[in-house]
Amino acid sequence: MNAKQTIHIHLxxxxxxETIHLLARAxxxxxxxxxxIEHVWTLVRTMDHLDVIKKEISDHGxxxxxxxxxxxxxxxxxxxxxxxxxxxxxxLDPAVRTLSQVLGKTATARVGAQHKMDEAYFNxxxxxxxxxxxxxxxAMSSVHNADILxxxxxxxxxxxxxxxxxxxxxxxxxxxxxxxxxxxxxxxxNKDVLVVGLINEARRxxxxxxxxxxxxxxxxxxEYADIRKINDELNQAIKLFKEQGWPxxxxxxxxxxxxxxxxxxxxxxxxxxxx
Amino acid sequence: MNAKQTIHIHLxxxxxxETIHLLARAxxxxxxxxxxIEHVWTLVRTMDHLDVIKKEISDHGxxxxxxxxxxxxxxxxxxxxxxxxxxxxxxLDPAVRTLSQVLGKTATARVGAQHKMDEAYFNxxxxxxxxxxxxxxxAMSSVHNADILxxxxxxxxxxxxxxxxxxxxxxxxxxxxxxxxxxxxxxxxNKDVLVVGLINEARRxxxxxxxxxxxxxxxxxxEYADIRKINDELNQAIKLFKEQGWPxxxxxxxxxxxxxxxxxxxxxxxxxxxx
Numbered sequence: 001m002n003a004k005q006t007i008h009i010h011l012x013x014x015x016x017x018e019t020i021h022l023l024a025r026a027x028x029x030x031x032x033x034x035x036x037i038e039h040v041w042t043l044v045r046t047m048d049h050l051d052v053i054k055k056e057i058s059d060h061g062x063x064x065x066x067x068x069x070x071x072x073x074x075x076x077x078x079x080x081x082x083x084x085x086x087x088x089x090x091x092l093d094p095a096v097r098t099l100s101q102v103l104g105k106t107a108t109a110r111v112g113a114q115h116k117m118d119e120a121y122f123n124x125x126x127x128x129x130x131x132x133x134x135x136x137x138x139a140m141s142s143v144h145n146a147d148i149l150x151x152x153x154x155x156x157x158x159x160x161x162x163x164x165x166x167x168x169x170x171x172x173x174x175x176x177x178x179x180x181x182x183x184x185x186x187x188x189x190n191k192d193v194l195v196v197g198l199i200n201e202a203r204r205x206x207x208x209x210x211x212x213x214x215x216x217x218x219x220x221x222x223e224y225a226d227i228r229k230i231n232d233e234l235n236q237a238i239k240l241f242k243e244q245g246w247p248x249x250x251x252x253x254x255x256x257x258x259x260x261x262x263x264x265x266x267x268x269x270x271x272x273x274x275x
Numbered sequence: 276m277n278a279k280q281t282i283h284i285h286l287x288x289x290x291x292x293e294t295i296h297l298l299a300r301a302x303x304x305x306x307x308x309x310x311x312i313e314h315v316w317t318l319v320r321t322m323d324h325l326d327v328i329k330k331e332i333s334d335h336g337x338x339x340x341x342x343x344x345x346x347x348x349x350x351x352x353x354x355x356x357x358x359x360x361x362x363x364x365x366x367l368d369p370a371v372r373t374l375s376q377v378l379g380k381t382a383t384a385r386v387g388a389q390h391k392m393d394e395a396y397f398n399x400x401x402x403x404x405x406x407x408x409x410x411x412x413x414a415m416s417s418v419h420n421a422d423i424l425x426x427x428x429x430x431x432x433x434x435x436x437x438x439x440x441x442x443x444x445x446x447x448x449x450x451x452x453x454x455x456x457x458x459x460x461x462x463x464x465n466k467d468v469l470v471v472g473l474i475n476e477a478r479r480x481x482x483x484x485x486x487x488x489x490x491x492x493x494x495x496x497x498e499y500a501d502i503r504k505i506n507d508e509l510n511q512a513i514k515l516f517k518e519q520g521w522p523x524x525x526x527x528x529x530x531x532x533x534x535x536x537x538x539x540x541x542x543x544x545x546x547x548x549x550x
Contacts, residue, residue: 007378016532019301026294026342027370030382042536063377065370067301089373095302095340098364102338103282107305121530128435132410160403163438255396257291261317 008062010039012053012077017042020067020091037062047073054080064088124169131166134173135159143173144190148267150174151183151241152198153233154224155208157251157259161198164260170267177237179229185244194270196263197241201252202230283337285314287328287352292317295342295366312337322348329355339363399444406441409448410434418448419465423542425449426458426516427473428508429499430483432526432534436473439535445542452512454504460519469545471538472516476527477505 009028011020017040028036039060041053050073057064057080064081066088068074074090081088096107133139134146136159143149147170150158158174165172175183188195200208209225223229241248247266251259284303286295292315303311314335316328325348332339332355339356341363343349349365356363371382408414409421411434418424422445425433433449440447450458463470475483484500498504516523522541526534 007374016536018532019297022294022297023367023370027367027374030344030367030371031374031378031380032383034378043533043540063373065373069305087373087377089369091370092298092302092305094364094369095298095366096305098338098340098362099282099302099306102362103306103309105306108307125432125435125531128438132407132434132438135407157400159407160400163403163407163442167438167442256400257293258318261291265318 005033006035006037008037008039008060010041010053010057010060010062010064012041012044012050012064012066012068014043014045014068014070014073017067020065023091024065044068044073045070047076050076057081057086058084061086065091067092120169124167127166127169127171128163130171131162131173135162137175140173140175140184140187143175143187144193145171146173146193147171148173148263149188149193149195150198150263151177151188151195151237151246153177153200153205153230153237155205155212156198156200157256158198160256161251161259161263164256165263168260168264170264177233177240179233179236183240189244191274194267195244195246196266197237197246197248198259199234199237199241199248199250201250202227202234204252205230205234280308281310281312283312283314283335285316285328285332285335285337285339287316287319287325287339287341287343289318289320289343289345289348292342295340298366299340319343319348320345322351325351332356332361333359336361340366342367395444399442402441402444402446403438405446406437406448410437412450415448415450415459415462418450418462419468420446421448421468422446423448423538424463424468424470425473425538426452426463426470426512426521428452428475428480428505428512430480430487431473431475432531433473435531436526436534436538439531440538443535443539445539452508452515454508454511458515464519466549469542470519470521471541472512472521472523473534474509474512474516474523474525476525477502477509479527480505480509 009024011017011024013020021040024036024038028034037060039056041049044050044053061084064077064086066074066077067090068077078088100106130146134143148165150162150172151174152158154176158176162172162174175188177183206225206227213221213225238248249259249262284299286292286299288295296315299313303309312335314331316324319325319328336359339352339361341349341352342365343352353363375381405421409418423440425437425447426449427433429451433451437447437449450463452458481500481502488496488500513523524534524537
């Protein structure tokens with residue numbers, strides 16, 4: 001096989017580099033078995049900064065993805081890549097061109113305008129703080145202020161899923177089901193809060209919990225990772241979810257992003273049905 | 276002025292829609308004063324699902340951005356947009372083409388491959404849990420396990436910044452400076468933990484805190500929002516940061532993403548200097 005298996009990828013942004021980074025990851029995901037070595041350059045706003053980057057590009061080669069509003073720095077990147085015969089792509093250009101065509105106006109050069117601190121931004125920040133303060137069954141007395149409440153057994157990815165949803169602007173609380181402890185069902189029942197039950201395969205849960213006990217040097221507490229006990233726990237959880245009519249998501253083979261996307265779909269539909 | 280000021284934008288993804296959403300936001304940011312109405316469709320993997328979306332597109336028009344691995348659904352989107360004369364863009368294509376050229380191989384059709392649960396993924400999840408459990412001065416006894424410790428007065432955006440950095444894979448703790456309480460400096464001094472001090476303009480802090488008191492119905496506690504008291508607090512914070520030699524970031528006019536990007540730049544340089 002003649003194809004390269006490792007690639008250096010230089011990501012240059014005059015803002016935070018978040019968009020360019022996600023896009024590069026998604027595009028690289030289409031090439032199985034290719035390993036990418038990422039060189040990430042953020043807040044690049046001067047020619048001096050660019051000089052450091054040029055050195056790296058000429059040392060490693062590869063491909064350059066960039067997002068740059070300043071026309072001079074932009075031209076300098078392109079000229080340098082042409083000299084080096086390094087492929088380059090201004091990642092926002094196709095989307096900006098398409099929008100320009102529909103809107104009937106040209107783009108203005110503004111750096112990092114997507115990070116403007118508007119109402120949506122402050123809502124997201126508020127949602128993040130809400131999620132942190134309502135993690136793991138904390139502050140259940142104000143759970144009625146949530147949009148979504150995630151309920152699940154230990155290690156069913158409640159915390160990261162809550163945070164991810166908060167990043168998308170949803171106010172999310174999460175509550176852990178613990179064997180022998182009755183959850184505060186009355187607090188959870190609220191027509192304005194969508195409750196979602198999370199489950200995970202018993203075998204996976206056992207493995208995750210075993211790793212966790214080892215990392216905590218608490219291996220004596222093996223009941224936590226015992227597969228029969230876990231099966232009991234899961235059956236009780238599912239029974240509760242069904243009794244309450246809460247939708248159930250099995251997170252076993254899903255990344256947090258995928259679980260969150262499913263929850264958002266359920267939430268959107270739930271909101272539509274309410275109105 | 277003839278240009279449209281409101282645009283419907285349809286985002287269709289067979290995965291979580293995160294990349295496409297960020298990219299659309301960034302591209303829209305280049306058009307000042309344009310309001311976008313977003314229609315977000317995630318986990319689209321069947322023709323039936325597409326039928327619902329087609330209806331929305333024909334009802335509202337606008338522009339379609341999509342990311343779709345299935346060639347049949349993809350073709351159906353394109354054909355429909357052509358019929359409707361709705362501009363459309365497959366957002367990953369330019370990046371995939373560029374990579375294909377460099378790698379000398381064609382892309383494989385895999386859905387949501389960027390969400391694979393590899394080592395980096397589990398590190399991010401671990402970092403998120405670390406950030407939540409080390410928020411607001413909690414669990415300082417294990418702060419030595421952090422990569423970064425953020426220290427700042429109340430309302431200097433420590434929590435969302437910590438979470439954002441955790442999403443990027445950094446283990447971050449944060450500690451609030453409270454007047455009259457001596458911070459545990461000995462716990463914070465560790466050659467493997469980068470400590471960063473966050474400050475915010477007194478006037479802004481006062482405004483943010485006033486809003487917060489109002490939302491908590493705790494307006495009697497006005498000392499918290501008193502600008503002279505805040506100036507004292509800030510001066511003491513800056514004195515501490517300088518004594519300890521901790522880099523200082525003024526978050527006043529910065530979004531969380533921008534603050535985080537600065538911290539990552541400082542961290543990267545700090546790691547390079549250590550090695």
